[in-house]
Amino acid sequence: MISIFNSNTGHAGSMSGCHYPSDSDIATDAQNLENDMKFRVCTEFLIRQKTEHCKCESENQSKTKMESKRNLLWVMGICMWLVLAHHRSGAAEEKIGKELIKSICKNRGNNELCMQVLSSDPDSDHADLEELAMISLKAAASNASSILNDCKRMIDDQNLEPKVQQGLADCKENLLDAESQIQDAIASILSNDKLDAQVWLKAALAAIDTCDDSIPGDDDILSRKSVAFRQLCNIAVAINKAMLATHT
Numbered sequence: 665m666i667s668i669f670n671s672n673t674g675h676a677g678s679m680s681g682c683h684y685p686s687d688s689d690i691a692t693d694a695q696n697l698e699n700d701m702k703f704r705v706c707t708e709f710l711i712r713q714k715t716e717h718c719k720c721e722s723e724n725q726s727k728t729k730m731e732s733k734r735n736l737l738w739v740m741g742i743c744m745w746l747v748l749a750h751h752r753s754g755a756a757e758e759k760i761g762k763e764l765i766k767s768i769c770k771n772r773g774n775n776e777l778c779m780q781v782l783s784s785d786p787d788s789d790h791a792d793l794e795e796l797a798m799i800s801l802k803a804a805a806s807n808a809s810s811i812l813n814d815c816k817r818m819i820d821d822q823n824l825e826p827k828v829q830q831g832l833a834d835c836k837e838n839l840l841d842a843e844s845q846i847q848d849a850i851a852s853i854l855s856n857d858k859l860d861a862q863v864w865l866k867a868a869l870a871a872i873d874t875c876d877d878s879i880p881g882d883d884d885i886l887s888r889k890s891v892a893f894r895q896l897c898n899i900a901v902a903i904n905k906a907m908l909a910t911h912t
Contacts, residue, residue, distance in 0.1 A: 671812060676883065694860065705750055709779050722824060724848065728886035729738065738908035742892070759790045760790055760791065761788065761790050761791055762788075762789060764782070764791070764792070764793070764796065765778075765779060765782045765783060765788065765791075766779075768782065768796065768902060768903060768906070769782065769897070769899075772898075772902065773804070774895045774898075774899075775818070777892070777895055777896075777899075778895075778899050781799065781800060781803045781896065781899065782796050782799055782800065782899070784799070784803070785799045786795065793903055793906055793907045793910070794853060794907060796903050797853055797900055797904055797907065798853065798904040800896055800899045800900040800903060801849055801850050801853070801900050802845055802850075803895050803896050804846050804868070804893060804900060805843065805846045805850070807889065807892055807893045807896055808839060808842050808843040808846055808868075808872075808893060809843060810889060811839055811875075811886055811889045811890060812836065812839040812840065812843060814885055814886055814889065815832055815835055815836045815839055815886060817898075818832050818886070818895070819832045819833060819836065827880075828879070828880065831878040831879045831880065832876075832878075832879065832886075833876045834875075834878040835874075835875035835876075836881055837877040838871040838874045838878070839872070841867075841868075841871040842867075842868040842871035842872050842875070842893070845864045845865075845867045845868040845871065846864070846865075846868050846897075848860075848864040849861045849865050849900070852864060853904070853907075858904055858907050858908045859908070861904050862901065862904055862908075865897055865900055865901050865904065866901075867896050868897055869898075871892060872890050872893050872894060872897075875890065876890050
């Protein structure tokens with residue numbers, strides 16, 4: 665391409681007719697470029713602001729949630745304290761000693777025996793339910809041992825009929841079971857297993873019933889003592905039920 669000079673305009677030209685941008689075009693392009701850069705910078709700034717705003721909102725929401733959780737935990741703590749305070753207050757008002765013994769024995773058919781047995785221990789004046797249960801069970805265990813000794817003595821009587829001796833032998837085995845089951849009931853109460861204690865007490869009552877069934881008649885010494893054994897076991901059952909009720 666050959667350049668030529670136009671004397672009229674004073675500008676360089678081209679023989680091929682090519683157009684060169686003027687100074688105003690260049691200035692306009694530069695201004696447009698500058699505006700584009702400003703727009704881009706402004707857009708990036710707005711994006712950053714929006715991102716930071718969203719981040720702040722997220723942090724604020726997290727703080728709000730944490731505050732709500734703290735408030736909930738605080739309220740739960742107050743409620744638990746009130747429940748424990750009420751429980752302790754109720755426990756402080758529970759009957760003990762003689763008043764508790766009267767409450768246990770008043771609805772029983774064997775009221776006199778119940779009062780006598782539970783009041784027999786020197787510590788019964790300040791005893792709670794568990795301590796009274798132990799008193800009644802120890803009395804039942806002592807009664808079972810006494811019946812067992814009588815049974816062994818009677819078995820050695822050579823004047824008894826073989827049928828009676830066999831019945832006494834069967835009774836002895838059941839008495840041994842009853843004696844062992846009373847000890848198991850005591851161990852269960854000491855380990856705070858009241859339900860298990862009820863099972864052992866019922867087993868001991870069943871054992872003494874089987875013993876009675878194996879001996880003819882109901883006027884012998886064993887039959888009379890077995891009545892007392894049942895009553896003692898039933899007192900223990902009633903006390904144990906009361907303990908179960910206080911833990912529900």
